[in-house]
Amino acid sequence: MKKLVLLILGFILGALAMYFYFHNDKNEESMDETPVPSGIIKPAEIKTLTEAYDPRYEAINDSVFKGVEGGDNRSSWYSLEDLQNFLTLAEKQATDLGYTMNGVRIYPGAHPQIDGVPGYSTFLLVPTGYENQSEGSMVSALVGGNGDIIGGNGLNQGEEGDPPGINYPQ
Known part of the structure; x- marks a missing residue:
């Protein structure tokens, strides 16, 4: 399950980074010079990793x-x-909460059971990030990390696969 979460996190963050970089007005002219983010994988690798999840999904x-x-849902889709x-x-x-956001963590979850289903x-x-420190703080140079932003809202309600149990590619 941890590997699936890392795979999905890598895929989503890579896609988000590419989207925001390519759709930024000041970068539209320099797309050819865009560095490839770490974690980008080819479709064959996506297929291999999602197939490796098959035994867990079946369990x-x-x-x-x-x-x-x-069966259960294998994916979540979120609009750009x-x-x-x-x-x-x-x-x-x-x-507003006194943090600097530096990323997004993806947690697996499950919707509640309804009528025995x-x-x-x-x-x-x-959202993840680190708590801001005052500039005069002795520990300001040591601040950092990717902890969850306490009190920050998350995002859910991605659409399931069609059908829910279908593997990559859909």
Whole structure:
């Protein structure tokens, strides 16, 4: 499960970085000079990693979703607009809470059970960063990290795959 989360985190953060870099007005003319972010993987690697998740997915379905048509969710889809708006709002909220936002952590989650039917898996995006220190602080040079921003809102409600259990590519 940890590897899946890292895979999805890498994929989403890579896609977000590419989107924001390429769609920034001042960078549109210099797209050819754009450095490739670390963590970018080719479709064949995506397929290999998602197929390596198959035994875990089957274990979840065989135990939690036994007898439920369609099985558990394998992916969450978020629109670019929602992701961009989330990042903008999260960065503002982080500043208001006294943090500098430096990333996003992705947590696996599950919707609550309703009428005996287990809820689909989902992925929650949570802003990360570090608490701001005053400039005169002795520890200001030591500040950093990627901790969750305490009190910061997260993002959920990504759409499930169609059908939910389908693997990459959809």
